[in-house]
Amino acid sequence: MKDSSFKWFYRFGLLLLALLCILVFFKVQFLWLPVIYMFLKALLPFFIAAFITYLLHPLIEKTHDKGVPRPLAILLIYIIFFGGIGFGAYKSYPIFVEQVKDLNEQLPHFTDTYRHWVESIHDRTTSLPNGVHEKIEGSIDDVEATLNVWLTKVAEGLKSLITSFLILIIIPFIVFYMLKDFSSIKKATAYVTPKKWHKPGERFLSDVNESLGNYIRGQFFVCLIIGVIATAALWFFHVPYALLLGFIIGVTNIIPYFGPIIGAVPAAIIAATISIKLVITIVIIIFVLQFLEGNVLSPLIVGKSLHIHPLFIMLALLLGGEFGGVLGLILAVPILAVIKISILHIRSYTLKH
Secondary structure, three states: OHHHHHHHHHHHHHHHHHHHHHHHHHHOHHHHHHHHHHHHHHHHHHHHHHHHHHHHHHHHHHHHHOOOOHHHHHHHHHHHHHHHHHHHHHHHHHHHHHHHHHHHHHHHHHHHHHHHHHHHHHHHHOOOOHHHHHHHHHHHHHHHHHHHHHHHHHHHHHHHHHHOHHHHOOHHHHHHHHHHOHHHHHHHHHHHOOHHHHHHHHHHHHHHHHHHHHHHHHHHHHHHHHHHHHHHHHHHOOOOOHHHHHHHHHHHOOOOOOHHHHHHHHHHHHHHOOOHHHHHHHHHHHHHHHHHHHHHHHHHHHOOOOOOOHHHHHHHHHHHHHHHHHHHHHHHHHHHHHHHHHHHHHHHHHHHO
């Protein structure tokens, strides 16, 4: 009896000590958090390079399987990928900068138009009952607050991207060496991993690659096609800043379900300052793009690679957006896919043992 009581107090004491350590750890985060941020910032080019290597390596393997020597296959895929990015940036950069500059100059006009709308809504709703009028005013305030948060996050992200340009410029060099020494990196990883984890680890990574790899590669390709079609459609209907808005639609399309709506908001706001007809045109363009992606591009290119119910995907997106903002929305589905595969492997291992 005494032994069991002692064990209970001992475990309870350990639990309290653990909770105290966690509390102290978070209380002194001002000491360790800047160090972690600095460490992650230094590793960012390596993470991005590893991701690009992950995307390109299957293409190199397929090219090599067709009889092309591996060094030549690496060089060929490398030149096509970074050469294509470089050529696209070279051709679109002047137009992109000009449109951003013009948009910046037109911001006062957009602000005045928005204020006119708000005043008009305020005047029209003053005759309504106080409860209804206050609800409308509150809704406008909520929309303004949300837009302000999103715009701040986007501005901070762009600023961070520009300041990190010198760091990001070394990514092509890291990618080249990762592609060249891919087999050596795999051997080194296997060497530092315990032997009993080799086979389960290989099966786990194979399942992740089969499910998540196909999804990511397909999704990127779909986003590229959607971005090009959106830019062409906006340009055809004389929507201002077609390249900039098409780029936003293409990038946000990586977020399932909510992405096209998020991407359409800037285009709809700009179109609303010109005419209602143009807003309707934007809505039709987005509807057509959604139909094209959902019924043609995604089934053809991405397929059902994740095998996850849409409700779980939506829940993951809501949680990702809440905790991680835009980045959380982008990473939500890949993280959910890895969690799903991890649970299946843990369940399989538990049943066997």
